[in-house]
Amino acid sequence: MNRFFLSTTMLIGVILAVSGCTTFKAISVMNGGRPISGNVQSSEIPFKIKGEHMIIVPVKINNSDKQYNFMLDTGAITVVSKKIATKLNLPFGVEIVARDSTGGTKQMQLINLDSLQLGEMIVAECATGILDFSEVGGKLKNRNLEMDIDGLLGSNFLRYFKVIIDYKNKKLHLSNEMKPTVTKDGGYKIKFTTNMQMGYAPRIECTIDNNTKAYGIIDTGAPFLATLPLSLVEKTDAYKFRQVVKAKGNVWGAAFKASENNSLLRVKNLKMGALVINEIPVISLPHKHILIGKKFLSKFLVTLDYPSQMMTLTPYDKLDFASNIYSFGTIVNKDKEGKTVIVGFWEGSSADKIGVEIGDELVMINDKNINELSPIEVENIYYNDNINEIEVVYRNKSGLHKVKATKEMLLPPL
Incomplete structure (x- = not known):
């Protein structure tokens, strides 16, 4: 049974509202961009998968010698971290309001880069947001500490190309060719x-x-x-x-x-x-x-x-999607003091049955000190299909508790 991973996702929405004359400026910036790949018709870029899902590709900003690690995100606009923007002395832009997948909003600077390059493909005047990644994630922001990326490569860059994402071989292919894609059997x-x-x-x-x-x-x-x-x-x-x-x-x-x-x-x-x-x-x-x-x-x-x-x-193969989720049903995070605490769980799950509550502190899992594990590593244990039972030590107002939890399906059977 494939695991169903619940985590933080990155930027989704774009311009919600801008005021006064900035409306026209924001639209002008967003509409910016032109491919300048010259005689180059296509480019193949190997990528890495970081964490559970992040496709990491090397990107050059404003013709820089250095390559920066960007996450390929078709559901977002292109974004540069505030840290990198400061290092590159990028200019201030027009202020917009961006929206994420939960409806959360945040003000963000929007600029046109001189150029943005992936492989041999270049887009001049590409619209780019500047965002402080240390503030990403809201109440669950500490779950993103392992992200360690320099930006997002969004669809406003990709829109000029035919993009092929080969998850199996970890390769990305961009091309200018206008030939229609030939659908193979089963496509x-x-x-x-x-x-x-x-x-x-x-x-x-x-x-x-x-x-x-x-x-x-x-x-x-x-x-x-x-x-x-x-x-x-x-x-x-x-x-x-x-x-x-x-x-x-x-x-x-x-x-x-x-x-x-x-x-x-x-x-x-x-x-x-x-x-x-x-x-x-x-x-x-x-x-x-x-x-x-x-x-x-x-x-x-x-x-x-x-x-x-x-x-x-x-x-790639015969399609086979999991119809249920095999899990202990708990979501954890680091609090301000660095403690690993329970921030959520599913009703009726194993975690719910053993009596844990929101805010309870995890101390040990399977004889491992929780301080040695990140929240993501804890969930890797929770959602590992080869682990059926765990022993947990947790602390609440009444003291320390040691319990065994058995993994169960979260949804009713078919």
Whole structure:
């Protein structure tokens, strides 16, 4: 059973509101960008996977000799960390309001870089946000300490190219060629649209449970399989048959805000074009779109032909998606004092049954001192399918407690 990883995801939205004459300036900056790749028709770039899902690629800023580590994020605009922007003495820009996948907002500087280069492909005057990454994650921001990236390479850069993401061989291919992608046997062609306000992120038409329509964002910057807007939960078969699991506390965080009132459920099917995926677990978010992340995309050779606005998904193998989540059901984080505390868990999970509460401090897991483990490493234990039982020592107001917890499925059986 594949694990379902609940973590923080990066920037999703773009311009929500700007005031006065800055509106025109912001739109002008966002519309900026022109490819200047000369006679170069294509470029292949090896990438690394960092953590659970982050595609890391080497990028040059303003013709720099140094290469910077950017996360490829089709669900975001391009962003440079404030730390790197300061080192490069990047200018101040127009102030905008950016939005994440939970609806959290933050003011951000928006500028046009002289140039941004990935492999041999260059975009001049590329719109770029400047963001303090130390503030990313809201209440769950400490979970991002391992991120250690210099920026995000978003769809406003990628929109000039045909982009092929080869998860299996860890290669990224960008090209200027306008030839249509040939669909191999078993492949799926799905039309998408883009718009400036969503940072040119690919948006596709989806159908949930055969009759509920919604838009989905192709989001390489997200670790999950898929999410569901909160507004659609009550329209699902799972809700009708009372098979929705509610969260206590915070089980999901985005760039600027931790999400609350989340639910976990299994949708009967998710349809996009001719592709239909049956009985998959999704988490609800206060976002108006479905978000389709790495757990889904990595099953395919993904081609995003931005100029033609066509996505081609070619399965590597026979498609097999988990229909349930095998877990202890707990989400942890470091507090201000550096303690590892429980910040959320799923109702009815093993964690709920043994009586843990929000704010309880974890002391040991399987005889390992918790101070030696990051929150991500703790969840790697929780969601490792080969670990069925753990022994936990935790502390609350009544003292130390030592308990054994057995991993269980979070959703009702089919």
